[in-house]
Amino acid sequence: MGCPYFPHTEEDLKQMLERAGAVSLKDLFSDVPEEFMFKGEFNLPDAMSEMEVLEKFRQLDALDKKLTVFCGVGAYDHYAPAVIQYLLSRSEFQTAYTPYQAEISQGTLRYIFEFQSMVCSLTGMDCANASMYDGATAAAEAMMMSVAASRRRHRILLSSTLLPQVLAVVRTYADYHGMEVSIIGQEGGQTSSASLAQELASGDVAGVLVPGINRFGIIEDLSGFADAVHAGGALLAVYSDPSSLAVIRTPGEWGADIACGDAQTLGMPLSFGGPYAGFLACRKEYMRKLPGRIVGATRDAQGRRAFVLTLQAREQHIRREKATSNICSNQSLMALYATVYMSLMGDEGLKKVNDLSYAGAHYLHDRLIATGCFEDVFDKPFLKEFVLKTDVPADQLQRALAEEGFFAPLQTEEGYVSFCVTEKRSREEIDRLLAVIRTVI
């Protein structure tokens, strides 16, 4: 079978080879030692037609079980308005690359500028970059940024209440980047301020990372954290769920220096873990330490509003071996995703998303408690996710629910299970979930 992506006719090939000074395509590899030319057969199928490819994917898809999601732990099943996928599929957005040529990339540059503006609005920060790979890598970059800003300090403090995958990724980066990690303990389901004070006392801490909403779903009370961290000469970074920031106290309002997190909660499909987009924002003082792409507003010679990639002296491809980050791209299309989502929702829509999630989660929480088989681990305020203690074996419960078409709960540690409810879950769905749970316990 031919390939629809190759436009060459026999005559084209002949003329092009002649210009290139070659007789055959093989001649074009005459500079490659013969021993390296691959002479075997690739372990791949024969070329397929589109219909066959679709069938192949349908078969793979059929091996997955479609579940109604009642779990979060870093990936949340929020609703995506129809407009988003429609706009994202415009090929002018999809098939462009990094906006190096500003004159023909104003579309990309403008939505990134809008993204940066909206991230600042939600987090209460002064400046944001064009997005990061995901929340966990954004958190790692936040910590490398605080180390770079401190110049001579290499120790970072991570709250034990951060999502486990965020902790793991920051630890990996720290391990290789020469950052020493200490863990702040938890007390009553939230980051311990006593443990924080103890760790800060050594006077060698560059950055502190704590969650806005933690792995138990609890909204952390960060009163006094910023003062303590600043008194210790370090920067405070808060890992946040951006959707929640329409209603809960922002990193800026807590006095943080850096805000980071995953923009997945802004309506992005679960998509088995990606693509999502990380975000990273900071106070003005640290603008020149912010890694990644940044778009700025300016004018052209005729005075027209124009946007460009700016502050590039910070970037890795300029700094090379002096770089403090190696990120040279972003999750641009997913930043557009978040931007369109935030435009459609506005403050009011995002508030409603949180209200529905809050109400649904508390409804499920209260009914689970009422079964007598679950109890609260901590008596602390939560938004859409919560952890309960139970004697019911988590794997047995999860298996039974999956057989009935639900994904819940996730065991976070022995005897603790996590549930989550978003605005997508109707009262009927929650009641059906509860009915299945009652048959298991």
Next chain:
Amino acid sequence: MKYYDKLIFDLSRPGRSGYSLPENPWGVTADALPEDLRRKTPAGLPQVSEPDVVRHYTNLSQMNFGVDTGFYPLGSCTMKYNPKINEQVASMPGFSALHPLQPEWTVQGALKLYYDLSKALSTLTGMSDFSLNQFAGAHGELAGLMIMRQYHRLRGDSGRTKVIVPDSAHGTNPASAAVCGLSVVQVRSLEDGTIDVGALKGLLDDSVAGIMMTNPNTLGLFETHVREIADLVHGCGGLLYYDGANMNALLGQVRPGDMGFDIMHLNLHKTFSTPHGGGGPGSGPVGVTSALAHCLPYPRVVRKNDGKYALLTDKDSCGRISGFMGNFGVLLKAYAYILMLGKQNVKNVGPYAVLAANYIKESLKDCYKLPIKGLCKHEFVFDGLAEDNGVTTLDVAKRLLDYGFHAPTVYFPLLFHQSMMIEPTETESKETLDAFIGVMRKIAEEAKSDPEMLRSAPHNTPVGRPDETSAATHPVLKYSDMQ
């Protein structure tokens, strides 16, 4: 392209909205949360209707140039055609609804796809095992270097702190090394553009963790001494890292694994046709020889004896590098591309890409300075115009925009002052290449007849050259800073 001057915030009017959500059946809201945990001032997101949003972003898109708009010969970026079947399979509702933490037995299709794609990449590259968890090329480099360090650490060899990087390397190579805690030692290139093997010999000792190489290199030249380099580096106990940014040149013909490389990354958004999306999401799979498989980032997808797929966390892993399993949506697209090509057509990717590059090079070498002559691979570099009229590479690049072409990569590699790096890819027709050649020749003529006009180009784009200096000296990075 037409000029449109609005930002979404300009369209905002109090009381407008663009969302639709069900009524709250519970009558409870998040206002029930304690006052001191609640947001104090409104965020101030735009208040716009759905039609406002659709028209605004449609207008923005019309100020953008993509591969679907026209020829995009951006060197080292492999801006090939992005097949539309890829998009269709990636948006299948089943895959997009999978939660990354679902139990393994409920996601066997997704895990099988991940596994099958990694095996397809193995056969195409000659590497034993792949991790697909990395989000981009630079992220792949970082993971690759972590694997390199972890390998040495596991052998109890902690003294290997240096990595050798050629002066022609992509800027991300030294940056990734620095982030990974390795110090960078640069090895120079010879006059002919390839690595100076003699100089390399002088750098090798037991403090070297490895070398990062791009082959073909950023000048589009095949590093013919790669076997000797591999033997030398292996001989001193180091590893060879292959930067796969230029893999399109070799796809189907030459495999990094056969050249002696131990670790490599691929860019699925380059070689495997997934769209660049304005800068991402991409994907940077990392492949290794079987001796290094245990060091790959976790979780890995493995096939068990019973034919089922499972996630594995190896105790020797270099660590977790992504929140979940990378950009899974991008993996779907790359797999569709490989299935469409099949084992026969994939062999033509490299040769057709190389043919297109040589065709352009030979057609323009009389009016643009060609510092390295002879056969190139998928890309090549001009060092500005052949005749010096005070017209720079930047001017030529901007003038190309007027004629409806994207510019090449400019001022990279750093080996020349007026670098213009051109990569046409295998999906462009001869007519397109001829049109580009014609315009490049016309611009060379204009450089003689009207250099002033080139210096102020572009003239037909939505905006002219933006004032980058004031953008950097007085940064305006969000809407509220504009007033």
